[in-house]
Amino acid sequence: MDVSRRRFLGGRKPGPAPFRPPWSVPEARFVNTCTACDDCLKACPTGLLQRGEGGLPVADFAAAACTFCGDCARACTTGAIGRDSTAAPWAFGIAIAEGCLAAQNVECRVCGEACDVSAIRFRPRIGGVPLPEVDNTACNGCGACIAPCPVSAVQRIAGVGGVTPNPELP
Incomplete structure (x- = not known):
């Protein structure tokens, strides 16, 4: 079998998880919990949070920076974004x-x-x-x-x- 055909039929190689809003739950749980309601995007004062693949929020550092204000966490009613101030927002x-x-x-x-x-x-x-x-x-x-x-x-x-x-x- 042609290697390029195998790669095409086998799907894409998984890449790193996208950068979600600060203090987000782990990726698998985030994808299952987030409803893509855009409340966190609307609450973000800097415009850092943007609609990503599948309509889920991502942190787009090409557009802005994070002030760690916590507005996105307060706006999230699903629990996809937590707000543990003792934990790192990102690693x-x-x-x-x-x-x-x-x-x-x-x-x-x-x-x-x-x-x-x-x-x-x-x-x-x-x-x-x-x-x-x-x-x-x-x-x-x-x-x-x-x-x-x-x-x-x-x-x-x-x-x-x-x-x-x-x-x-x-």
Whole structure:
């Protein structure tokens, strides 16, 4: 059998779960619990939450950042989004890819300026512009650094961050 036909007939390779609203229950339970009512989308003051695949909400960091206000959790009546303030809203940190303008010797500090918790710092270097250094122990996962990057070099990395991840969260 042709390998490409087998891949087509066998379906898609499952990818990582989408980023759901902060404090969401695990993905399988979220998909079964969320009614796609859009109440959390309407409640989100920054516009971070968008309608994703199947009409379910996703956190779109290309559009906005999270303020951790909890409005989405308060608006959710199904229990798909919890609000445990002792738990991490997400378990991710960030990385800066090689496409970063500073790595190309072009002065840019947009991501660091957007970071309210100073998780991205720029250290001077001889013979070039300062390069960004990420401290994922300080990163709170708000995503404010992602959208303003002019070359989309700031990326989320699942499973890291400054907060202890709750195993019940995606």
